[in-house]
Amino acid sequence: MSKIQILSVNSKIWLLTFLIGISNGYAGELNKDIIGRFDAGGIKLHIECYGSKSPSIIVHSGFNGYGSEGHWGAVIEKISQKNRICIYDRAHLGKSDKLSKANTVNDTSKQLHTLLKSVDVKPPYIMIGHSYGSYPVRAYNHLYPADVVGILLIDPSQYGQWSNRIGKWKPETEKYNKSQEADRLEELSY
Numbered sequence: 001m002s003k004i005q006i007l008s009v010n011s012k013i014w015l016l017t018f019l020i021g022i023s024n025g026y027a028g029e030l031n032k033d034i035i036g037r038f039d040a041g042g043i044k045l046h047i048e049c050y051g052s053k054s055p056s057i058i059v060h061s062g063f064n065g066y067g068s069e070g071h072w073g074a075v076i077e078k079i080s081q082k083n084r085i086c087i088y089d090r091a092h093l094g095k096s097d098k099l100s101k102a103n104t105v106n107d108t109s110k111q112l113h114t115l116l117k118s119v120d121v122k123p124p125y126i127m128i129g130h131s132y133g134s135y136p137v138r139a140y141n142h143l144y145p146a147d148v149v150g151i152l153l154i155d156p157s158q159y160g161q162w163s164n165r166i167g168k169w170k171p172e173t174e175k176y177n178k179s180q181e182a183d184r185l186e187e188l189s190y
Contacts, residue, residue, distance in 0.1 A: 034086075037095060040115040046095035047088040047115055051080030055124040055149050058116070059087045062131030062155075086121060088112065090136070109140040113147075123147035130154045 034049040049056070057079055079085045089096040090108055103111075116125075125147055129137030134156030141148045 034119050034121070037097075038115055038118045040091075040111040040118065043091050043097045043099075043111060045088055045091060045097070045111060045115050047086055047119060049084055049086040049119065049121060050076055051082070051084045053083050054122070055126050056084040056086060056121050057126045057128060058112070058121075059085065060090075060127065060129045060133030060136050061087070062133050084121070086116075088115065105135045105139040106143065108136045109143050112136065112140060113144055124149040126150040126152065128152045128154065129156060132157050 033051075034047060037044040037046050059075070076085050076087065091097060091103055091111060092099040116122075123144075123146070127137040127140060127148055127150070129135070129151070131154070134153045137151055137153065141151060
């Protein structure tokens with residue numbers, strides 16, 4: 001059984017710097033900063049991209065979090081000195097359009113894929129997912145594996161979180177009934 005480690009902010013920045021270092025074969029120059037709302041396949045999403053050089057780092061904020069709220073400022077300042085970093089607001093959050101119907105994580109990932117094409121942020125990407133943001137990161141990697149060269153999950157939500165109502169994952173004590181296990185496996189399939 002593997003141990004789960006909680007990384008400090010400095011450790012997270014070091015790990016991200018390491019991922020960038022192993023991907024420096026993609027170090028081409030990129031366009032200028034991007035800030036605004038752009039087409040994401042029938043919906044407009046807010047995105048901000050800073051810095052240059054590939055691979056681009058795409059940040060997915062946690063539940064009810066969004067890029068334009070300013071919580072990623074220190075990370076953006078540090079990373080944009082060496083790579084392009086993009087934050088965005090998922091549909092129905094922040095400065096992005098509101099949803100008229102329910103969205104799955106696959107829908108969210110497809111919208112992001114269209115958004116990145118709209119603003120001409122080309123792969124390869126390093127995807128960062130904080131908390132709930134780990135869901136669309138995993139879905140994006142599943143749908144577009146050739147685009148993703150690295151993933152960093154920060155305090156990721158566990159599979160089955162919405163159906164099992166367990167606040168934190170404790171693998172040694174966690175138990176699922178048949179219905180919860182079916183829900184967990186359905187979530188995992190996305």
